[in-house]
Amino acid sequence: MINLETPKKHRALIEQAHQTAANMLRPISRKYDAAEHEYPKELDMLAAMIDGLSESGAAEGAGAAGVRRDENGGDDGKVKNGANLASVLSVAEMCWGDTGLMLTMPRQGLGNSAIASVATEEQLKRFQGTWAAMAITEPSFGSDSAAITTTAKLDGDHYVLNGEKIFVTSGERADSVVVWATLDKSLGRAAIKSFVVEKGTPGMKVERLEHKLGIRASDTAVILFTDCRVPAENLLGSPEIDVKQGFAGAMATFDNTRPLVAAMAVGTARASLDLTRELLAKAGVEVDYDRPAQVQSAAAAKFLQMEADWEAAQLLMMQSAWMADNRKPNSLEASMAKAKAGRVGSDITLSCVELCGTLGYSEGELLEKWARDSKILDIFEGTQQIQQLIVARRVLGLTSGELK
Amino acid sequence: MSLTRTFKPGGRHGLPSSESRDPIGFAVAALNRVAQSELLDRMRLRKPAEQAVYTATRSGFKAIGAASRTFEKRGKRGAAGVRVPSADGRGIFDLTPTEDEQMLVDVVTEFATDVVRPAAAAADDECAAPKELLESSLEIGLPILGVPESLGGVSEARSAMAGTLVAEALAKGDLGLAVATLAPGAVATALSLWGTDEQQQTYLPAFTGSDVPAAALALSEPTVLFDALSPATTATRRDGGFVLNGVKSLVPRGAEAELFVVGAELEGKPVLFLVESSAEGLHIEADPAMGVRAAGLTKLKLKDVKVPAEAVLGETDGSTYTECVRLSRLAWCALAVGTAQAVLDYVTPYVNERHAFGEPISHRQAVAFMVADIAIELQSMRLVTYKAASRAAQGLDYSREVALARRLCADKGMKIGNDGVQLLGGHGFVKEHPVERWYRDLRAIGLAEGAVLV
Secondary structure: OOEOOOOHHHHHHHHHHHHHHHHHHHHHHHHHHHOOOOOOOHHHHHHHHHHHHHHHOOOOOOOHHHHOOOOOOOOOOOOOOOHHHHHHHHHHHHHHHOHHHHHOOOOOOHHHHHHHHHOOHHHHHHOOOOOEEEEOOEOOEOOOHHHOOOEEEEEOOEEEEEEEEEEEEOOOOOOEEEEEEEOOHHHHHHHEEEEEEEOOOOOEEEEEEOOOOOOOOOOEEEEEEEEEEEEHHHEOOOOOOOOOOOOHHHHHHHHHHHHHHHHHHHHHHHHHHHHHHHHHHHOOOOOOOOOOHHHOOHHHHHHHHHHHHHHHHHHHHHHHHHHHHOOOOOHHHHHHHHHHHHHHHHHHHHHHHHHHHHHHHOOOOOHHHHHHHHHHHHOOOOOHHHHHHHHHHHHHOOOOOOOO | OHHHHHHOOOOOOOOOOOOOOOHHHHHHHHHHHHHHOHHHHHOOOOOHHHOOOOOHHHHOOEEEOOOOOOOOOOOOOOOEOOOOOOOOOOOOOEOOOOHHHHHHHHHHHHHHHHHHHHHHHHHHHHOOOOHHHHHHHHHOOHHHOOOEHHHOOOEOOOOHHHHHHHHHHHHHHOHHHHHHHHHHHHHHHHHHHHOEHHHHHHHHHHHHOOOOOOEEEEOOOOOOOOOOOOOOOEEEEEOOEEEEEEEEEEEOOOOOOOEEEEEEEEOOEEEEEEEEOOOOOEEEEEOOOOOOHHHOOEEEEEEEEEEOHHHEEOOOOOHHHHHHHHHHHHHHHHHHHHHHHHHHHHHHHHHHHOEEOOEEHHHOHHHHHHHHHHHHHHHHHHHHHHHHHHHHHOOOOOHHHHHHHHHHHHHHHHHHHHHHHHHHOHHHHOOOOOHHHHHHHHOOOOOOOOOOOO
């Protein structure tokens, strides 16, 4: 039966995330925006609490690792609301609090999602509890992940990594980094594999931390790998170079992380909408849902349009997670969700600053911060344009050779 | 004064009254007068092809309402009518229709593909739905979707979701014909939702029988910045009944309709009234529009139309009327989703087959990204609409969700209609392809009130 309400079983978890966001993240939101690169020590206690929740089962499997698709669970034909849906809904709630802080939450890194997506059962156990960052991008490429130049050469029972990675979220703080490298550049995409490199491995060096437009609470590192020896068993998934399967294995990670990034945009945008609604109400502008927009004030009309776009982004996000929960292929829907949430996130947070004038522009409120934080969400894990490419290829039935 | 008025072009032909003429303007205006002169025609100076061809509809007809059957009063006056319960949501996020809904969608999809789409272009042209098409729409049970089982309909629980899915599937065939076929159902559903026992017993048998009357839900009015919640049409109490005055627009199949549900303001509150077409003082005027033409749009003029006390449908405090407006908007959203899907389904093969510069135009990002955005926003419209519909079916407050769906479907639906034509270029502008019709039809979303209801 068609029902798009927040699942009953996840409501307690979401409320918990909301309380955490409101009472833990918001009070330190401005502090770590100003003090870029300072470690938010408050988060250690929060991470411990989240671990406790996970073990008690109260978290419904939500979190960065919640994207794993359980292949063993029997399909009883019943519709499931599982860990994927719980994850996007709680991530959105945490990002309503603060996206930068959420991104630097111990053990909730994108690398954890990568591990959950492609690791074998043995690896999953071995890396349990690690806080993993993700290192894909290099100075010479961004969206074109197939252009990876970082190499991994098998030498005995180790792979030797050489190359430079940039834009590594939590690259300094995390316990380990999931590094994408090629086994053989001449074999193209199929030879690209990911490796878990633990912090302190000789040959791995955090070169510097970036100064950024937003999500400043989260550190973004440049990492150099010079003859960095990684145990062969740290290659995630299968070491076989399957030319037929090509890039699909590595790309499966994105099907799982894109709904999470959509969730971040949905959460950030709602923070802006919630506050703007209240500020507008204080100024005497209330949105009337029954009257046509054109007989209301321009501010109310703009608000209606933003809220409608927001609702769409949220439902696309929920749809892609719901499909993952029910083991339906969702890469089209995941890209739709990220494309919509990414652009809507920018429009909403920026428009809310405009509606609130210098009040919104000033550091006295958080509206200007959300407008800076939201921008990255339309970029990382695949830019707006990459999502459009993916959607277009799927809808039009074109290959990456035909639609470049 | 009258002379200066004729020199001033404003106030007519869509020109603002501030418009003035310079010498060239006067010359052009004079030339235009000559061009319009009958002298040219008498002297056979004009090419026959230039003669304006006015269809009977375009030139307009004026008529009193269709001869109405006698709706014999039955049932208990003032007693509550039959109501179906709300659907039970079970609290699980789910995008799968029920088996019954899916079956319905399959039947309607087949009808839309095999019957509606092939008839669409001609119906648009003629401003009328073909008789056979209307008859077969009765066979698949369109008017009784929202009518309770115990009253001869098919509804066991609140059917807003099923109605939404059906409207979407129909509009995939054609929006104008969808409105034409759904119009009687809007009135039947309204009677089922809010009618008294007497109103249900009096009118519904006609809708559940074999000779279903045309009927129309008339909420729109021809005014700028029209606000459905504040209709200018008035109802005044007189002689134990009411007197209605005003003009309603966007009334589908008004010329043949035998029963109207009319929105009017009574003592400061908007209220719904049942008006039979035989009522004195009721006039119908053809009012063809940019699109939705197959629905046979008309204006309904009410001049001192007397209706009895029991003509009030639902509450007089504005609550029934407001719910009716919301459910009608929901139906229009569903129609937008179906039409936008038709656009996507049409442009996809076109851009793959159309070649320019040695390759399909779909191989260019400028084209491909437009298609991607159509797909993304279409799914956005669908999900937001489904959420509102599902809340309505479950008896939850859906005022916010319906408003958001309407905003989104108006904005994105029109953009999809616009891009649909753009993607076909000049070919999109000519009637050989249906995209120009969808462009015209989708402009109705966001401004249309009434006519359809889920």
